[in-house]
Amino acid sequence: MIIIVYITKIISFLLNLVKISGGTSLPGLLIENYFPHIITKLSKQYKVIVLITGTNGKTSTQRILAHILTVKDMKVNSNKSGANLLRGIITSVINDTNLLLRIKSDIAIFEVEEASLPILTKYIKSDFIVVTNIFRDQLDLYGELVKTRNLIVEGIKNNLNSHVFLNKDDPYVTSIKNDINNTVTYYKIKDKRKKNILYEILYKTSRTQKVDRYIYARDIILRKDLSSTFYVYGLDKKSYKISINNPGIENIYNTIAALSVAFKIVKLSDEDLNKAFLTLKQVFGRGEIIKIGEKVLRLFLIKNPASFTSNLETIKNINVLKLMIIINDKIADGKDVSWLWDVKFSVLKRTNISWVIISGKRAYDMDVRLKYTDLNLGNIETETNLNKAFDIALSKLSDGETLFILPNYTAMLEIRKIIGQLVKVGKY
Amino acid sequence: MINKYKLEITHLYPKNLNLYGDNGNIIILKKRCEWRNIDVKIKQKNIGDQLTKHSDIYFIGGGQDIDEINICNDLLSFKDTIYKLVEDRKVFLTVCAGLQLFGKYFYDGTGKKIEGLGILDIYTKAPSDSIKDRCIGNKIVVLNEKIIGFSKTYLNTLIGFENHIGQTFLGENTDYLGTVSNGNGNNSTDNYEGIVYKNVYGTYLHGPFLSKNPHFADFLILKALKEKYGNKVRLSKLNDIREIRAHKFIIQNYK
Secondary structure: OHHHHHHHHHHHHHHHHHOOOOHHHHHHHHHHHHOOHHHHHHHOOOOEEEEEEOOOOHHHHHHHHHHHHHHOOOOEEEOOOOOOOHHHHHHHHHOOEOOOOOEOOOEEEEEOOHHHHHHHHHHOOOOEEEEOOOOOOOHHHHOOHHHHHHHHHHHHHOOOOOEEEEEOOOHHHHHHHHHOOOOEEEEEEOOHHHHHOOOOOOOOOOOOOOOOOOEEEEEEEEOOOOOEEEEEEOOOOOOEEEEEOOOOHHHHHHHHHHHHHHHHHOOOOHHHHHHHHHOOOOOOOEEEEEEEOOEEEEEEOOOOHHHHHHHHHHHOOOOOEEEEEEOOOOOOOOOOOHHHHHOOHHHHOOOOEEEEEEEOOOHHHHHHHHHOOOOOOOEEEEOOOHHHHHHHHHHHOOOOOEEEEEEOHHHHHHHHHHHHOOOOOOOO | OOOOOEEEEEEEOOOOOOOOOOHHHHHHHHHHHHOOOOEEEEEEEOOOOOOOOOOOEEEEOOOOHHHHHHHHHHHHOOHHHHHHHHHOOOEEEEEOHHHHHHOOEEEOOOOOEEEOOOOOOEEEEOOOOOHHHOEEEEEEEEEOHHHHOOOOOOOOEEEEEEEEOOEEEEOOOOEOOEEEEEOOOOOOOOOEEOEEEOOEEEEOOOOOHHHHOHHHHHHHHHHHHHHHHOOOOOOOOOOOHHHHHHHHHHHHHOO
């Protein structure tokens, strides 16, 4: 076992040295295929393991939780954004060992792709599992929504002693309780502005869960600069006032999910939380701000109807909106772009839109979708070549103005690369 | 115009069968009527609702197996009404699960038999429950000219995406909607796409497939208007440059 871990560590080191992109999961792939039990042994050394799964919000919830715990001087290991398949998580564990094969961190927080959860939980015994939401997403990979839900159930069943945190506002997530015997804590938002979140309706309800205790956020203030303030109840005996710069209602969900788990791990005071949220950085591509001279770009990842709609909801009050939408159809995006028709564009009906530029491989699909909305979209330009499209967008943007860029997954990688040729951007 | 044309469209089970933006087809039919000053009314029929006999176009979309099973009994309770509507040459667009339910029967991935309306001479079997057995991908269909009658000068293809586990087979002497030049079709073996019976059109092009097929959307609208107002009805031409650009892009890039 020692030798194998050393070999993978060396490979990992070499890959980092030559900066082969996409190579980050190779050591994990080796172990996944040949020696999965190594991961069981290594992961036992963590004091606490948290798994975060669901369609949207995995990365953000992970980052927020990791940051809160780091502020409390705990050593946290997390997998890299998007490296949420088994191999990515194994790689993350291997990289967290020292030369004596001792795990360096106290706590592991992994975001886990839904279909990987039942496999991962065979090898790793977690203490906490968070299920953020179950939205329609990449149905060309998963086939059906019910399957996604059942994979999560199966995953949780492998970790009988794990404390499970479920989003009470999502009927699909709430229904998971019907099939598991784990301890469950619910969290939710009490605010009517959540109505534009596209939770799926579960028509077959075997049993409705009677829930009288949950953690919730209320008295929410959403500001024009996209920051927000709200109160969280149910964490312990008192309420907590939280202010975040991460935009939108969905980040309030991510925050209460992270807080729900954090309070089970460590004692937290108002001062701790203030310190944590003051220093919390934007997660890459989730409302991230990039400046090119005096021109401002804000990037919002849109992966599926739910995240597209909630991001439109987040930016709907911007004055004179300038918008760039980029839609690709690679495997990581989902090859099927039918989902564009499930996006609720009507949330922009009162928004003053100055112009829209559409790009990506499936720009024309997006263009037709916009044609059939009732919106006044100003000037629409369509250019499948992203380099050209970005040039057009920049030339239209005056100093001091902000361009809101909404790309799906591989489009996000591409646009960051293009922006990276002009200014320094963080690693995604 | 002396008399303004009126059309009523009923969306069958939108709450259950709307997995891939199926509602897009309704939006497209509605808009294309409105742009022509045709008075259009959209109705929805979900489980427990009555089924109106007065619509001109009926649309039923795709969903998960569980949703298909859930609506099945409700749909079957309107069997006689739907038979009558089909005989009266009302226009039906049936997609994926909808197509399967208009057929004779459907064996799902677990081997469970689901009874269909039996209006279409087709049957469907799912080989398994596994994602590996699904027919998934972009699809290009060459329309059956004998049935649909589009001339070569206009678009004679249908473009869309398919994602289905059910393998559907046509009965003898059954007309198909088209043949597949790229993708699977009704099943992964015989190359046929969809079915046509009277004014019932069935296809596995799922979700908002009319978005890239404005000619087929207009074909359905015209069909319904002619049934109602006689053969002299003409549709005014719309500017479809953006839709046709999306249509042709797929043909050029996904062969």
